[in-house]
Amino acid sequence: MRKERIPTVVLILAIVVTAYLVATQRGYTPLTGPISVVDALGRTVQVELPVNRVIITGKSAFPIISVAYMFPSVRNVLYGLDPRTASVPLFRAVDPAIDTKTLNQEIGAGSDSPNVEELAKLNPDLVIFKTAVKLQVAESLESLGISVVYVDLENLDSYLRDIRLLGKLFGDEPRANNIASYYEEKYHYVLSQTASLPQSERPKCLFLYYSTKGGTVSFNAPGPNWLQTSMIDAAGGYPLSKELGATGWNTVNFEQIAQWNPEIVFIVTYSEEPSAASVKENLLNDPLWKNIAAVKEGKVHAVPDDSHLIAIGSWDAPNSRWILGQLWMAKKIQPALFADLDLASEARLFYMNMYGLDEKQAGEIMQQITGDL
Incomplete structure (x- = not known):
């Protein structure tokens, strides 16, 4: 018995209607x-x-x-x-x-x-x-x-x-609104805990990009209007980079760092070699740095990174994960205020809810994160 063929126009119409519904x-x-x-x-x-x-x-x-x-x-x-x-x-x-x-x-x-x-x-x-x-x-x-x-x-x-x-x-404007709401909610959650902090309760924080470009080692701090500076501010710290003039990366020497005497230092390298974690360990064991407050207190932190490729996965950079970096910084700068914040859980849910990954896939991304999560 010959099967009846559905006309092409009917099939197309059915697909369009289904998509619409x-x-x-x-x-x-x-x-x-x-x-x-x-x-x-x-x-x-x-x-x-x-x-x-x-x-x-x-x-x-x-x-x-x-x-x-x-x-x-x-x-x-x-x-x-x-x-x-x-x-x-x-x-x-x-x-x-x-x-x-x-x-x-x-x-x-x-x-x-x-x-x-x-x-x-x-x-x-x-x-x-x-x-x-x-x-x-x-x-x-x-x-x-x-x-x-x-x-x-x-x-x-x-x-x-x-x-x-x-x-x-x-x-897909509804999806856009959902994504925007997530960023607003998490950012304002941090601000709700830190906005009223007096200056005396805001530790001096220094964000440093350790670079070996061109074979020359340098420490660089972001400009006053850069995302990393505002992240520290929102997280309840005093960003020392507010005091710098250039809008981009500012090269800072050890004398300037010693004069600032930061209480917390955040390190990025935007590379696998050297990694932020290895630079952190070097600073903690460097006799030159031993009198820096952050080193004395063991508060030198390697920024988490989930892709280890320039700034694409570093949680401080203006990629999608900067909001996780904002939460992470808040917990590092004001641990008492954010004692109940579970960073690992936040990150896992971010990968699942924002990118549609299943639990196994999100876990695989989590396992690749370097730095001090």
């Missing part, structure tokens, strides 16, 4: 057609929804990837990203097909001037850049009919704004 049950109706958004540079950009081919590349693109993968639909529409970012275990767990989406070297993935011609050949609907990428690149792509949006993702305010912007671009 699923979306409606989640509390929103998928948007189609053109929308107008304002990006991090204040540019008004027209984007046609739904976007089906998204590239995220250019200088410092890794924070964008880290937030984008919080949206379940992104693994289906993202097809262009930096190979270095694609090697991160967390992102590989979220997107098993990530190796098929890496961009070739001709693109200039880590550059502030990615190759426009090579990007255009990939025929994207949308390209998302960090604000570190030159505006001329966007203008050239837009002249070819390709939408370009800039995001910043450098502090709480820009995180909340850009998460909601990405929610519009990916057609």
